[in-house]
Amino acid sequence: SPLQTEQHGTKRLEPSSAKTLTDIGIRRIFSSDHDIFRESARKFFQEEVLPFHAEWEKDGQVSRELWEKAGQQGLLGVAIAEKHGGIGADILSSAIVWEEQMYVNCTGPGFILHSDIVMPYIANYGSEEQIKHFIPRMAAGKCIGAIAMTEPGAGSDLQGVRTYAKKDGSDWILNGSKVFITNGWMSDVVIVVAVTDREARSPAHGISLFLVENGTKGFIKGRKLNKIGLKAQDTAELFFEDVRLPASALLGKENKGFYYLMAELPQERLLIADMALASCEFMFEETRNYVRQRKAFGKTIAHLQTVQHKLAEMKTQICVGRAFVDSCLQLHADKRLDSATASMAKYWYVLPVIWDCHLHGLDSNGVGSKNQSYAESQAFVDARVQPIYGGTNEIMKELIARDIVSDK
Template identity: 35%
Template structure:
């Protein structure tokens, strides 16, 4: 990437490579995603060839090291990436690569051995192998200390028994970075969990069911079951007993990308609705002529811009090695709620058309409901903020 220190960009947070990435992603989404997204919604998956094309274009290795085929960009680039994926208007498409690049495989990057990085990351970045993250269980969601999936140490590895639920990329992905309990019952929960790379071909690993969701319909979501599933020692990420800390380490990055994706969705919804109200005839004029509609859309635009700037600021702090836990918790809570508020208004301004499933605004309304839940529910995030006030 060229040095952009003297170039004028659209924000003080951006360099030329961030602007170039945004343009490249927007072009790819217009050409490779929007024309096919409705078909993917019906099929319930994003085609592997599309993910492979993303790899070919360098989109799956934005913050990964160059030695494995990545671009080695910063957290701000990751936020731009997530925001543009959100603008695709297909939340199920957007979350599929985001889980792969920023919630699953990133654990191998952060804590994996050199051998693991060499074995997995080139294929991850190329789109040849797709990853999932296995944290949530039927009885453990935001509270990861409550996980019940267990791994028993045996000669040469671990035997895993238990299940994971709501796992994006769980049906069609190739491996899952799963948090499992490896300590005794009386051991501190934070010292009793280990992160394992469980590959789809391992005996005892099965997809119990593909889950039918309200939204994100072109992303595959699974319940996974492990029955005496043997995982070799070389698939332990980091140190045994340190998995809880590995999971916590990446939550800041995960929440930044979810917030950025939400603001991309909100901006796309406003753009679609603005076009609609400027041509929709009602009461002798167009809806845009009605002061209430103009002003409500203007206020939503102001809020979205504020949300975006909070995302960029948090990403900038992370990129510069600063503590951003409070900022990230605020943006996750704010953006998750805001995107739902924006879509409510956008459906309202579409009238009856906004209630028809074939319309993009209705699809987006379904998709964004999960944004205040996944990656840390709003209530959990606000408690994190409150602790630091």
């Protein structure tokens, strides 16, 4: 059943009394009901994900069994309305899931993209039949979702998409290719971004979204890509060769796809920022624990001023970032988050801050952290993609600047 949210700020721990940055109950945007949900999510990731993640990194994907377990635990489609087949909680509850995944440093499960990027498109723009067909199964972990935007020649600039869908009677014929698609290999349904009007007055006016199910003739899954990080998260090439789709595969209205993408991207950018921040909180706690134990010259290195200063910088950056990102989460929960503010969260936190925190953590952990078996080095390489996906940080600066100089 949906979480019943009580008044924010009640029965909270004081931050000064917390032993770690990830203690439950110290953040004012959450209620005690959120805390109960967080305890459940934390237990799931610690028991069902962490012990098996190293093996999944070798396989290049997590198990399908994990997806169904997550569905049974109520961790998929958390913020999707109950009437559609989701859990019916709020976006803050979704944030708990993606934060807890970062707190165990296990980036393999593509739950976040599935639940908070793919499912909202179907819930917000899908027909009643599409919602009934996909959402309940996706919330149960029996249908894995992906979204195919990026192409070999089109990334942050979605107006550069070349994948094309042409009408043939009432059907559509889809041709093109996509790359770097999270959940692509395991996906049961993919939202495909395609051009549907090459004569449109601008590329933005000629893009549509399609739901393509696994097994559709002409839909080919290519390689699982070998990456420097996110090794347990399957990332694939997808090819579409004369894929015939019925009219019912169109998601939303014809030629409105670009507007749907722009409407949903602020949530994607906010969750990337919050994930990056949670990753920094993980790195800080790992580093603090390490320097308290590691000895040099008869003392723990926590007594060295240079190490202390790095920890001070890390915690300050994290606390400042947490205040801003939490304010963005609250704005989003209140349906008041705008694109520029979400872009600021992603730009500010993902590039300079996460990089500083992870580099400080690696430096403090010394030579051992350069070994990939160390959690810190894994977190470092996993974090490298965050300034890129969801729109590069250069694009974020463009969006922020455009908002500043526009005549509102």
